[in-house]
Amino acid sequence: MRQAHSRAAGGSFGFVPSFTGLLNATTIGALSIAALSAGMLWLVGIYASGLRDPRYLDGWVLAGGMALQLLFHVAIKTSVFAPKSIVRWRKVHIFIGYLLIAAFVSHCGFSLPDTTFEWALWSGFVVITLSGVFGTYLSWSLRAKGGIDEHISFERIPTRRAELADEIAGVVASRVPDAAAALPLPAPPYEAWIADLYTNHLRDFFVGPRNFTGHLIGSQRPLKQLTDEIDSLTRYVDSRTQQKLNAIRALVVEKDQLDFARVHYGLTKGWLFVHVPVTYGLIVLSVMHVLVVYSFSSGAG
Known part of the structure; x- marks a missing residue:
């Protein structure tokens, strides 16, 4: 992973x-x-x-x-x-x-x-x-x-998914130090942009299993749509906020891998109950x- x-x-x-x-x-x-x-x-x-x-x-x-x-x-x-x-x-x-x-x-x-x-x-x-x-x-x-990830068992997937939901919420809520705070200028709306990204695209993704069909057919498109949203925002923020977005991106990728593991493990167990006895x-x-x-x-x- x-x-x-x-x-x-x-x-x-x-x-x-x-x-x-x-x-x-x-x-x-x-x-x-x-x-x-x-x-x-x-x-x-x-x-x-x-x-x-x-x-x-x-x-x-x-x-x-x-x-x-x-x-x-x-x-x-x-x-x-x-x-x-x-x-x-x-x-x-x-x-x-x-x-x-x-x-x-x-x-x-x-x-x-x-x-x-x-x-x-x-x-x-x-x-x-x-x-x-x-x-x-x-x-x-x-x-x-x-x-x-071979270290993630099928039984641990719900627990790790809940941990990722907490981690992404914590990262989004954390404040990046404003390098221009000493200047008499309005602060850039970077945090508002990230909050909007989380509300519109990421919060529902981390609530539970997602993209069953995409994982079933081996498609990368659902993950790419989310990472494209993050990458497009990364181009318009400063370096410190980019680090925050990189951390968010890594959590999104891990969550996608976790969802795929759930689909793969579940189908494999069901497949064994059919193929081997027959x-x-x-x-x-x-x-x-x-x-x-x-x-x-x-x-x-």
Whole structure:
């Protein structure tokens, strides 16, 4: 969060470079996934042209990929990975997940299920896929916003938000010594300008959580609107008042980061309650599916 403060003080939020880097990485990943998916579908076609049931091939591809995904969940829970390697393995986890979409579509024969059991399998995979895509988006938005302060837990956010509200009120109420007080001239209305800024733009911002939609889509626009108001006022005040406005600006940036942390933590907790249980449920259904398929195939033989 301190890094976010320094970026804000310099007038740049670091969004464009981060977005460009993320876009390049996303493009390369998408092209790799598309190429591998096309290659797998081509192999399935060759397998089918040999008068074999292609569902056995893409079915075992699905089973192997899901087993790897399950091992990733188990490794995270048991702390097998080192902290630095978790990020790398999570990327592998996401990459395999996208490849499994092609395997799933191929296994379904590009059609909807027929029986109740097939619908259960189909629905479970669709829910996992959608929640996985949403989890990837949460990770992207976290990087696009510059991260969050790891020392601030979800439970402490309301307390810190109240502290920031008190701090901003104290800074606004504090008086900057007037360097021209000895001169027989009216004092510049700097304090009145700051009070007006606080009343019209900042007080409501510090009362509670704000800009949920902006944080959800990783947008910097709400924060930029506030900092632009502060920056435009900074140009017309003396150096001492500029220091006061810089302190106000830093508190605004921290409050914005706090609001983003609240959205990110809340969505992540909700996402885990969907993605992980459904994953384990689908594993059980998949094992039953394999047993049923091979029981019928051996009986037919």
